[in-house]
Amino acid sequence: MLDWGGNIEAYGIKSLRRNQPVGQQVFFLNDFLPLKHGSLYFPCVKPSAQFSTDIHIFHTDDGDWTLLLDATEEELRQKRLQQKGNEVRLLRKELERMLEGVNKDSQKDETGTSPIIMFRELGEFRDVAVLFADIDKFTTYSETESPEVMLKTLNYFLDAMVRTITDGAGVLDKIIGDAVMGIFGLTPTTDTAADLAVKAGIKMQVNIAELNILRRSTGQSTFNISIGIASGPVAVGMIGAPYRKTISAIGSAVNIAAGLQKQACPCEILIDSATLQNIREDRSCFSKTHKFTNKHESLTAYSYKAPL
Amino acid sequence: MIQKKICLLGSFAVGKTSLVKRFIHGKFSDKYLTTIGVKIDKKIVHTADFTAKLLIWDLAGEDEFQKVRLEYLRGASGYLLVADGTRRETLNKALILKEGAKAVIGKKPFVLLLNKADLDGKWEIEPNLVNDFVQKNWIVMTTSAKTGHGVEEAFQILTREMLERENN
Ligand SMILES: Nc1nc2c(ncn2[C@@H]2O[C@H](COP(=O)(O)OP(=O)(O)OP(=O)(O)O)[C@@H](O)[C@H]2O)c(=O)[nH]1
Ligand SMILES: [Mg+2]
Numbered sequence: 001m002l003d004w005g006g007n008i009e010a011y012g013i014k015s016l017r018r019n020q021p022v023g024q025q026v027f028f029l030n031d032f033l034p035l036k037h038g039s040l041y042f043p044c045v046k047p048s049a050q051f052s053t054d055i056h057i058f059h060t061d062d063g064d065w066t067l068l069l070d071a072t073e074e075e076l077r078q079k080r081l082q083q084k085g086n087e088v089r090l091l092r093k094e095l096e097r098m099l100e101g102v103n104k105d106s107q108k109d110e111t112g113t114s115p116i117i118m119f120r121e122l123g124e125f126r127d128v129a130v131l132f133a134d135i136d137k138f139t140t141y142s143e144t145e146s147p148e149v150m151l152k153t154l155n156y157f158l159d160a161m162v163r164t165i166t167d168g169a170g171v172l173d174k175i176i177g178d179a180v181m182g183i184f185g186l187t188p189t190t191d192t193a194a195d196l197a198v199k200a201g202i203k204m205q206v207n208i209a210e211l212n213i214l215r216r217s218t219g220q221s222t223f224n225i226s227i228g229i230a231s232g233p234v235a236v237g238m239i240g241a242p243y244r245k246t247i248s249a250i251g252s253a254v255n256i257a258a259g260l261q262k263q264a265c266p267c268e269i270l271i272d273s274a275t276l277q278n279i280r281e282d283r284s285c286f287s288k289t290h291k292f293t294n295k296h297e298s299l300t301a302y303s304y305k306a307p308l
Numbered sequence: 309m310i311q312k313k314i315c316l317l318g319s320f321a322v323g324k325t326s327l328v329k330r331f332i333h334g335k336f337s338d339k340y341l342t343t344i345g346v347k348i349d350k351k352i353v354h355t356a357d358f359t360a361k362l363l364i365w366d367l368a369g370e371d372e373f374q375k376v377r378l379e380y381l382r383g384a385s386g387y388l389l390v391a392d393g394t395r396r397e398t399l400n401k402a403l404i405l406k407e408g409a410k411a412v413i414g415k416k417p418f419v420l421l422l423n424k425a426d427l428d429g430k431w432e433i434e435p436n437l438v439n440d441f442v443q444k445n446w447i448v449m450t451t452s453a454k455t456g457h458g459v460e461e462a463f464q465i466l467t468r469e470m471l472e473r474e475n476n
């Protein structure tokens with residue numbers, strides 16, 4: 001450092017002396033020297049509030065070299081990105097918390113405002129739309145891939161699906177393997193439950209299509225999803241341990257939605273007639289299709305096919 | 309005076325920087341300012357039994373896109389493993405980071421902190437889980453950087469553990 005110079009005082013290093021252990025003179029290098037082989041790189045170290053430095057240390061036959069580079073600019077640049085990213089993730093968590101009603105104090109929250117979702121913990125009937133979405137051929141894929149790769153892929157797709165539900169004012173009921181179940185109509189909105197669910201379903205197909213384009217461009221495997229939506233009164237309530245409560249919905253709309261999803265082709269959305277009737281927006285994108293049986297009962301299903 | 313390097317490890321926004329700020333300056337702010345890289349602070353800890361100078365390395369939190377650079381841990385005698393009691397997933401992250409730390413500095417004393425204890429209405433960590441850790445002889449504490457609850461103690465206990473290990 002003495003021989004090469006540079007503005008070492010800007011790094012808080014004063015009166016360096018030769019033949020004295022560097023760790024005693026530059027405290028933040030103490031644990032890194034001597035280096036016996038290889039190299040070390042520590043970005044954005046702030047030994048005091050005044051400056052930020054990148055530390056490079058590398059070993060040569062002549063001994064260890066230490067290079068300090070001003071990282072003030074780099075820190076500011078990274079801060080902008082990381083701050084935004086982390087804040088968004090915290091917000092999302094907060095939103096999920098509100099929607100899932102995990103907050104056990106939500107009924108009497110300190111600000112005195114009423115929680116977003118209100119129903120008696122013991123359960124009550126609500127008119128909702130239930131959405132099931134399943135990743136096509138994922139089971140086959142999971143058998144050919146290592147668990148690590150498989151889980152990573154699964155998370156990508158589930159994340160896109162779950163986000164579409166929560167972003168569309170739905171509540172995630174559960175994730176079952178490679179399928180998700182969402183409930184719409186529990187939060188106060190001006191849209192009908194059917195409108196919300198159908199909009200989310202279509203958005204989900206779009207999001208997955210976009211994700212596939214991205215993955216295809218980097219040579220990763222792609223998947224399509226099939227969706228079933230049904231509407232009607234269901235019993236909703238909270239179940240689980242006091243620390244981990246989740247919403248649970250029980251009713252024939254749940255079974256019908258699951259059944260419709262099973263019959264839907266990849267990229268398709270199948271809805272029941274109750275859902276169709278409750279759509280206030282454009283229904284023309286749905287066409288009447290085959291009969292669909294649910295527990296010996298014959299029902300009509302309506303289909304939407306996502307453009308490929 | 310004996311000098312020890314310690315690190316704060318944990319997921320993003322669990323309160324690592326806030327704990328250091330509470331410990332050193334006795335202050336707290338609700339505003340979140342994420343840490344880039346690592347910030348180093350110093351403080352002398354006094355108890356009836358010992359005095360030691362701590363070099364406190366407050367590392368950036370881990371998120372989905374950025375792994376914590378565990379090489380920063382080199383030379384550390386112990387660490388505070390921090391989770392946010394209102395975000396269950398940060399506990400899992402803490403456990404993963406603990407394994408990573410072991411790979412770099414070997415088995416070293418640590419204290420697991422479940423921070424944000426003042427937000428008990430949002431608490432997501434079951435007492436059962438904590439019992440499991442206690443069974444393993446881990447030191448687990450709830451802390452609040454906001455109220456100061458447990459903060460001083462956490463640093464003191466870690467220091468005591470590090471010094472005891474050295475004497476044995
Ligand atoms: N209520 C409450 N909030 C806290 C507590 N500790 C930290 N916070 C808040 O949590 C947010 C994150 O705190 P930080 O100390 O910056 O967290 P960090 O772990 O250093 O975050 P990164 O540097 O991004 O990894 C801030 O808004 C703090 O005000 C606490 O004990 N109680
Ligand atoms: Mg921080």
